[in-house]
Amino acid sequence: MSTATARYAGHLRTEATHVASGTTILTDAPVDNHGRGEAFSPTDLVGAALGACMMTIMGIVAERHDLDLTGVRWDVTKHMLADPRRIGQLDVVFRLPATLTEKERNLLEKAARTCPVALSLNPEIRQQVQFEYSA
Incomplete structure:
Protein backbone atom coordinates (compact mmCIF):
# COMPACT_ATOMS: atom_id res chain seq x y z
CA MET A 1 0.00 0.00 0.00
CA HIS A 34 8.26 31.39 -9.48
CA GLY A 35 5.80 30.51 -6.72
CA ARG A 36 3.62 32.42 -4.30
CA GLY A 37 5.25 31.05 -1.15
CA GLU A 38 1.83 30.45 0.42
CA ALA A 39 2.68 27.00 1.80
CA PHE A 40 5.72 24.88 2.54
CA SER A 41 7.90 24.35 -0.51
CA PRO A 42 9.07 20.77 -1.07
CA THR A 43 12.54 21.72 0.18
CA ASP A 44 10.99 23.41 3.25
CA LEU A 45 9.40 20.05 4.02
CA VAL A 46 12.83 18.40 3.97
CA GLY A 47 13.99 20.82 6.68
CA ALA A 48 10.80 20.40 8.68
CA ALA A 49 11.12 16.62 8.37
CA LEU A 50 14.67 16.74 9.71
CA GLY A 51 13.62 18.69 12.82
CA ALA A 52 10.50 16.58 13.38
CA CYS A 53 12.43 13.34 12.97
CA MET A 54 15.14 14.40 15.42
CA MET A 55 12.48 15.48 17.92
CA THR A 56 10.59 12.20 17.50
CA ILE A 57 13.70 10.14 18.19
CA MET A 58 14.50 12.31 21.24
CA GLY A 59 10.89 11.80 22.36
CA ILE A 60 11.23 8.01 22.13
CA VAL A 61 14.41 8.12 24.21
CA ALA A 62 12.84 10.59 26.66
CA GLU A 63 9.85 8.30 27.24
CA ARG A 64 12.19 5.37 27.96
CA HIS A 65 13.89 7.48 30.64
CA ASP A 66 10.75 9.13 32.07
CA LEU A 67 11.71 12.56 30.77
CA ASP A 68 8.99 15.01 29.75
CA LEU A 69 9.91 16.99 26.64
CA THR A 70 6.42 18.41 26.10
CA GLY A 71 6.70 21.91 24.74
CA VAL A 72 10.23 21.61 23.37
CA ARG A 73 10.56 23.92 20.38
CA TRP A 74 12.93 24.09 17.45
CA ASP A 75 13.65 26.25 14.46
CA VAL A 76 14.87 25.12 11.06
CA THR A 77 16.64 27.38 8.59
CA LYS A 78 17.18 26.17 5.05
CA HIS A 79 20.04 27.48 2.90
CA MET A 80 19.70 26.91 -0.84
CA LEU A 81 22.47 26.69 -3.40
CA ALA A 82 21.98 28.09 -6.90
CA ASP A 83 23.65 25.83 -9.45
CA PRO A 84 22.22 23.31 -9.44
CA ARG A 85 19.36 24.56 -7.26
CA ARG A 86 19.39 22.37 -4.15
CA ILE A 87 19.56 22.44 -0.38
CA GLY A 88 23.08 23.28 0.76
CA GLN A 89 22.59 23.42 4.50
CA LEU A 90 19.94 22.89 7.16
CA ASP A 91 20.32 24.59 10.54
CA VAL A 92 18.25 23.16 13.40
CA VAL A 93 18.18 24.79 16.84
CA PHE A 94 16.43 22.91 19.64
CA ARG A 95 15.37 24.66 22.86
CA LEU A 96 15.30 22.13 25.67
CA PRO A 97 14.71 22.44 29.43
CA ALA A 98 17.68 23.56 31.51
CA THR A 99 16.67 20.99 34.15
CA LEU A 100 18.09 18.13 32.07
CA THR A 101 21.26 16.65 33.51
CA GLU A 102 24.47 16.42 31.49
CA LYS A 103 23.89 12.68 31.07
CA GLU A 104 20.32 13.27 29.82
CA ARG A 105 21.49 15.99 27.45
CA ASN A 106 24.15 13.73 25.93
CA LEU A 107 21.64 10.91 25.56
CA LEU A 108 19.10 13.13 23.77
CA GLU A 109 21.65 14.85 21.53
CA LYS A 110 23.11 11.51 20.44
CA ALA A 111 19.60 10.19 19.74
CA ALA A 112 18.70 13.23 17.63
CA ARG A 113 21.72 12.76 15.40
CA THR A 114 20.70 9.17 14.63
CA CYS A 115 17.26 9.99 13.21
CA PRO A 116 16.46 8.30 9.88
CA VAL A 117 16.01 11.59 8.02
CA ALA A 118 19.42 12.88 9.13
CA LEU A 119 21.01 9.61 8.05
CA SER A 120 19.14 9.59 4.71
CA LEU A 121 20.05 13.07 3.51
CA ASN A 122 22.77 13.46 0.93
CA PRO A 123 26.06 13.95 2.79
CA GLU A 124 26.65 17.11 0.74
CA ILE A 125 23.83 18.78 2.70
CA ARG A 126 25.43 20.28 5.82
CA GLN A 127 23.43 19.67 8.97
CA GLN A 128 24.17 22.25 11.66
CA VAL A 129 22.34 21.16 14.82
CA GLN A 130 22.41 23.11 18.07
CA PHE A 131 20.90 22.33 21.44
CA GLU A 132 20.11 25.24 23.75
CA TYR A 133 19.08 24.69 27.36
CA SER A 134 17.08 27.29 29.24
CA ALA A 135 14.33 27.62 31.80
Missing part, protein backbone atom coordinates in the same frame (compact mmCIF):
# COMPACT_ATOMS: atom_id res chain seq x y z
CA SER A 2 1.18 3.52 -0.75
CA THR A 3 2.42 5.79 2.01
CA ALA A 4 1.00 8.85 0.29
CA THR A 5 -0.95 9.84 -2.77
CA ALA A 6 -0.60 13.24 -4.38
CA ARG A 7 -1.91 15.47 -7.11
CA TYR A 8 -0.70 18.54 -8.93
CA ALA A 9 -3.17 21.36 -8.18
CA GLY A 10 -1.76 23.71 -10.82
CA HIS A 11 0.04 27.01 -10.40
CA LEU A 12 3.12 25.24 -8.92
CA ARG A 13 1.10 23.72 -6.04
CA THR A 14 0.72 20.11 -4.94
CA GLU A 15 -1.48 18.33 -2.44
CA ALA A 16 -0.25 15.14 -0.80
CA THR A 17 -2.44 12.89 1.33
CA HIS A 18 -1.11 10.49 3.96
CA VAL A 19 -2.97 7.28 3.15
CA ALA A 20 -3.22 5.87 6.68
CA SER A 21 -4.56 9.05 8.32
CA GLY A 22 -6.01 11.12 5.50
CA THR A 23 -3.93 14.13 6.58
CA THR A 24 -3.01 16.45 3.73
CA ILE A 25 -0.01 18.65 3.09
CA LEU A 26 -0.03 21.45 0.54
CA THR A 27 3.12 22.71 -1.13
CA ASP A 28 3.80 25.84 -3.12
CA ALA A 29 6.90 26.89 -5.00
CA PRO A 30 8.85 29.56 -3.10
CA VAL A 31 8.68 33.19 -4.21
CA ASP A 32 12.30 33.07 -5.40
CA ASN A 33 11.42 30.16 -7.72
Whole structure:
Protein backbone atom coordinates (compact mmCIF):
# COMPACT_ATOMS: atom_id res chain seq x y z
CA MET A 1 0.00 0.00 0.00
CA SER A 2 1.18 3.52 -0.75
CA THR A 3 2.42 5.79 2.01
CA ALA A 4 1.00 8.85 0.29
CA THR A 5 -0.95 9.84 -2.77
CA ALA A 6 -0.60 13.24 -4.38
CA ARG A 7 -1.91 15.47 -7.11
CA TYR A 8 -0.70 18.54 -8.93
CA ALA A 9 -3.17 21.36 -8.18
CA GLY A 10 -1.76 23.71 -10.82
CA HIS A 11 0.04 27.01 -10.40
CA LEU A 12 3.12 25.24 -8.92
CA ARG A 13 1.10 23.72 -6.04
CA THR A 14 0.72 20.11 -4.94
CA GLU A 15 -1.48 18.33 -2.44
CA ALA A 16 -0.25 15.14 -0.80
CA THR A 17 -2.44 12.89 1.33
CA HIS A 18 -1.11 10.49 3.96
CA VAL A 19 -2.97 7.28 3.15
CA ALA A 20 -3.22 5.87 6.68
CA SER A 21 -4.56 9.05 8.32
CA GLY A 22 -6.01 11.12 5.50
CA THR A 23 -3.93 14.13 6.58
CA THR A 24 -3.01 16.45 3.73
CA ILE A 25 -0.01 18.65 3.09
CA LEU A 26 -0.03 21.45 0.54
CA THR A 27 3.12 22.71 -1.13
CA ASP A 28 3.80 25.84 -3.12
CA ALA A 29 6.90 26.89 -5.00
CA PRO A 30 8.85 29.56 -3.10
CA VAL A 31 8.68 33.19 -4.21
CA ASP A 32 12.30 33.07 -5.40
CA ASN A 33 11.42 30.16 -7.72
CA HIS A 34 8.26 31.39 -9.48
CA GLY A 35 5.80 30.51 -6.72
CA ARG A 36 3.62 32.42 -4.30
CA GLY A 37 5.25 31.05 -1.15
CA GLU A 38 1.83 30.45 0.42
CA ALA A 39 2.68 27.00 1.80
CA PHE A 40 5.72 24.88 2.54
CA SER A 41 7.90 24.35 -0.51
CA PRO A 42 9.07 20.77 -1.07
CA THR A 43 12.54 21.72 0.18
CA ASP A 44 10.99 23.41 3.25
CA LEU A 45 9.40 20.05 4.02
CA VAL A 46 12.83 18.40 3.97
CA GLY A 47 13.99 20.82 6.68
CA ALA A 48 10.80 20.40 8.68
CA ALA A 49 11.12 16.62 8.37
CA LEU A 50 14.67 16.74 9.71
CA GLY A 51 13.62 18.69 12.82
CA ALA A 52 10.50 16.58 13.38
CA CYS A 53 12.43 13.34 12.97
CA MET A 54 15.14 14.40 15.42
CA MET A 55 12.48 15.48 17.92
CA THR A 56 10.59 12.20 17.50
CA ILE A 57 13.70 10.14 18.19
CA MET A 58 14.50 12.31 21.24
CA GLY A 59 10.89 11.80 22.36
CA ILE A 60 11.23 8.01 22.13
CA VAL A 61 14.41 8.12 24.21
CA ALA A 62 12.84 10.59 26.66
CA GLU A 63 9.85 8.30 27.24
CA ARG A 64 12.19 5.37 27.96
CA HIS A 65 13.89 7.48 30.64
CA ASP A 66 10.75 9.13 32.07
CA LEU A 67 11.71 12.56 30.77
CA ASP A 68 8.99 15.01 29.75
CA LEU A 69 9.91 16.99 26.64
CA THR A 70 6.42 18.41 26.10
CA GLY A 71 6.70 21.91 24.74
CA VAL A 72 10.23 21.61 23.37
CA ARG A 73 10.56 23.92 20.38
CA TRP A 74 12.93 24.09 17.45
CA ASP A 75 13.65 26.25 14.46
CA VAL A 76 14.87 25.12 11.06
CA THR A 77 16.64 27.38 8.59
CA LYS A 78 17.18 26.17 5.05
CA HIS A 79 20.04 27.48 2.90
CA MET A 80 19.70 26.91 -0.84
CA LEU A 81 22.47 26.69 -3.40
CA ALA A 82 21.98 28.09 -6.90
CA ASP A 83 23.65 25.83 -9.45
CA PRO A 84 22.22 23.31 -9.44
CA ARG A 85 19.36 24.56 -7.26
CA ARG A 86 19.39 22.37 -4.15
CA ILE A 87 19.56 22.44 -0.38
CA GLY A 88 23.08 23.28 0.76
CA GLN A 89 22.59 23.42 4.50
CA LEU A 90 19.94 22.89 7.16
CA ASP A 91 20.32 24.59 10.54
CA VAL A 92 18.25 23.16 13.40
CA VAL A 93 18.18 24.79 16.84
CA PHE A 94 16.43 22.91 19.64
CA ARG A 95 15.37 24.66 22.86
CA LEU A 96 15.30 22.13 25.67
CA PRO A 97 14.71 22.44 29.43
CA ALA A 98 17.68 23.56 31.51
CA THR A 99 16.67 20.99 34.15
CA LEU A 100 18.09 18.13 32.07
CA THR A 101 21.26 16.65 33.51
CA GLU A 102 24.47 16.42 31.49
CA LYS A 103 23.89 12.68 31.07
CA GLU A 104 20.32 13.27 29.82
CA ARG A 105 21.49 15.99 27.45
CA ASN A 106 24.15 13.73 25.93
CA LEU A 107 21.64 10.91 25.56
CA LEU A 108 19.10 13.13 23.77
CA GLU A 109 21.65 14.85 21.53
CA LYS A 110 23.11 11.51 20.44
CA ALA A 111 19.60 10.19 19.74
CA ALA A 112 18.70 13.23 17.63
CA ARG A 113 21.72 12.76 15.40
CA THR A 114 20.70 9.17 14.63
CA CYS A 115 17.26 9.99 13.21
CA PRO A 116 16.46 8.30 9.88
CA VAL A 117 16.01 11.59 8.02
CA ALA A 118 19.42 12.88 9.13
CA LEU A 119 21.01 9.61 8.05
CA SER A 120 19.14 9.59 4.71
CA LEU A 121 20.05 13.07 3.51
CA ASN A 122 22.77 13.46 0.93
CA PRO A 123 26.06 13.95 2.79
CA GLU A 124 26.65 17.11 0.74
CA ILE A 125 23.83 18.78 2.70
CA ARG A 126 25.43 20.28 5.82
CA GLN A 127 23.43 19.67 8.97
CA GLN A 128 24.17 22.25 11.66
CA VAL A 129 22.34 21.16 14.82
CA GLN A 130 22.41 23.11 18.07
CA PHE A 131 20.90 22.33 21.44
CA GLU A 132 20.11 25.24 23.75
CA TYR A 133 19.08 24.69 27.36
CA SER A 134 17.08 27.29 29.24
CA ALA A 135 14.33 27.62 31.80
